[in-house]
Amino acid sequence: MSIGVNTYVVFLHRWFFGGFLCIIDNMERNELIRLINDNTRIIWDNLCELYPRLLKYNPPVIILNNRLWRNAGLSHQESNIIELGYKFFIHSTDYYYEMINIILPHEIIHQADYNLFGLSEAKCGHGKKWREIMINYGLEDNKYHSMEIKR
Numbered sequence: 001m002s003i004g005v006n007t008y009v010v011f012l013h014r015w016f017f018g019g020f021l022c023i024i025d026n027m028e029r030n031e032l033i034r035l036i037n038d039n040t041r042i043i044w045d046n047l048c049e050l051y052p053r054l055l056k057y058n059p060p061v062i063i064l065n066n067r068l069w070r071n072a073g074l075s076h077q078e079s080n081i082i083e084l085g086y087k088f089f090i091h092s093t094d095y096y097y098e099m100i101n102i103i104l105p106h107e108i109i110h111q112a113d114y115n116l117f118g119l120s121e122a123k124c125g126h127g128k129k130w131r132e133i134m135i136n137y138g139l140e141d142n143k144y145h146s147m148e149i150k151r
């Protein structure tokens, strides 16, 4: 009989702490989304100064994706949406800064490239124009990151 009671207590304990941790995790996630959105606006404003034709476009909408582990970010240029890998942000401080300072502008510049130069550039992703915007913005035109995330 006591085994049953213990199991129940363990279950309650897991439910309580599991739920509690989930709430904390959600708070951090919301905070992170706010921070990413603030940075997106700043990056977009800077790009608009470099390329005033971008002023007629809204900055891309950023979504956190829990499943990304190889790609740190994905740009869906036709829908103005960027997905960023949540696991990279929470992996370590180094990865967090790389996501904010390199991957986020990298993906936003894919969108700017598409808005400015259209589909022909979108097809080759890291084309001549994308590299040009990266360099004008002040970043290296690296296609790939070296962060490693377990699946």
Ligand SMILES: [Zn+2]
Binding pocket: 106, 107, 110, 125, 126, 143
């Ligand atoms: Zn890219």
